[in-house]
Amino acid sequence: MVPETFGGLSKAIKQVYQDLLKSGTIKPEAEIDEKILPALPPSVQEVMKQGEVIVEPLIRTTISDDRGEEPRYVGYAASELCEKGYGIEDVIALLWNKKLPTREESEIIKRIIMISADHGPAVSGAFGSIIAACAGIDLPQAVSAGMTMIGPRFGGAVTNAGKYFKYGVKEYPNDIPGFLNWMKQNVGPVPGIGHRVKSLRNPDKRVKYLVEYVKTKTTLHTPCLDYALNVEKITTSKKDNLILNVDGTIGCILVDLDFPEYSLNGFFVLARTIGMIGHWIDQNNQNSRLIRLYDYLINYAVKDEREVPDKR
Ligand code: ACO
Ligand code: LMR
Numbered sequence: 179m180v181p182e183t184f185g186g187l188s189k190a191i192k193q194v195y196q197d198l199l200k201s202g203t204i205k206p207e208a209e210i211d212e213k214i215l216p217a218l219p220p221s222v223q224e225v226m227k228q229g230e231v232i233v234e235p236l237i238r239t240t241i242s243d244d245r246g247e248e249p250r251y252v253g254y255a256a257s258e259l260c261e262k263g264y265g266i267e268d269v270i271a272l273l274w275n276k277k278l279p280t281r282e283e284s285e286i287i288k289r290i291i292m293i294s295a296d297h298g299p300a301v302s303g304a305f306g307s308i309i310a311a312c313a314g315i316d317l318p319q320a321v322s323a324g325m326t327m328i329g330p331r332f333g334g335a336v337t338n339a340g341k342y343f344k345y346g347v348k349e350y351p352n353d354i355p356g357f358l359n360w361m362k363q364n365v366g367p368v369p370g371i372g373h374r375v376k377s378l379r380n381p382d383k384r385v386k387y388l389v390e391y392v393k394t395k396t397t398l399h400t401p402c403l404d405y406a407l408n409v410e411k412i413t414t415s416k417k418d419n420l421i422l423n424v425d426g427t428i429g430c431i432l433v434d435l436d437f438p439e440y441s442l443n444g445f446f447v448l449a450r451t452i453g454m455i456g457h458w459i460d461q462n463n464q465n466s467r468l469i470r471l472y473d474y475l476i477n478y479a480v481k482d483e484r485e486v487p488d489k490r
Pocket of ligand 1: 366373375
């Protein structure tokens with residue numbers, strides 16, 4: 179028996195086997211007696227069931243569980259949250275702070291995300307994603323190129339703004355110059371203060387809106403935000419772009435909402451991911467070409483061309 183192709187081999191083997199069975203040349207093998215098989219050691223699951231072994235868990239989670247029919251966020255089934263009218267802002271609060279926010283708190287969280295979602299193509303994060311998109315990089319990597327820019331100067335000052343303004347409220351409640359002095363000695367530039375283009379003369383509408391919303395449309399108690407606004411009064415009297423920026427504003431509001439310190443930068447990261455994905459889609463829709471900086475945008479502060487000396 180020679181099959182026509184390699185792919186026909188298994189069929190041919192089966193055919194030969196069945197022909198041999200039919201002709202009585204061979205008989206089917208007897209069922210294997212399981213008793214003669216070497217006994218395998220019991221699996222961890224079996225021994226655990228018998229209560230004879232304790233296995234040290236590798237990780238511990240306190241936020242979610244997927245062992246049922248669907249994920250549960252801090253105990254609440256995802257579909258039930260949807261059914262009962264909760265939104266993404268509630269899921270954020272559950273997974274980042276393990277609490278279901280009140281309607282008023284949800285509205286604030288929603289606005290924080292909406293307002294930080296994008297700030298045009300010129301800022302460090304979007305620019306990073308755009309350059310990557312134009313270099314033909316796929317969405318996840320192009321977005322992470324933009325993400326890499328989120329740090330102490332751009333978008334990643336939310337956590338430290340919340341942390342240090344909270345510290346100011348506690349340690350220097352009525353002494354903002356003392357707080358600023360402490361920051362200068364121990365930290366450096368105050369996170370959450372300062373902007374490259376926004377200033378007293380060119381205020382940041384996002385900041386104004388959030389502050390106004392929280393203060394006039396909600397009942398949130400805002401000691402951290404109030405403190406930061408007082409710090410801004412002093413810093414802007416020194417230089418008019420040392421305003422309370424978006425990072426500082428959302429950091430303080432989130433501290434006032436009782437979000438944990440470690441969660442704060444997550445709000446900018448999450449929100450700005452929306453914008454970065456948008457920029458990637460936009461560049462791809464336009465079939466944008468590779469970006470290369472023009473020479474006139476570079477100050478070549480380099481040595482004049484010169485001859486390479488002979489190697490000594
Ligand atoms: N606290 C104290 N002084 C400051 C601060 C600050 N937060 N920011 C700037 N300054 C001072 C600088 O020390 C410098 O002083 P000097 O002229 O006496 O040397 C002067 O202001 C100019 O500083 P630059 O760093 O050149 O200012 P620039 O406008 O380029 O910086 C930036 C903008 C990076 C945002 C800066 O203000 C900063 O580092 N702020 C803190 C970090 C922060 O909050 N980043 C988030 C910005 S918002 C966002 O990204 C969404
Ligand atoms: C932003 O939200 O990206 C900005 O505040 C930063 C900038 O440089 O404008």
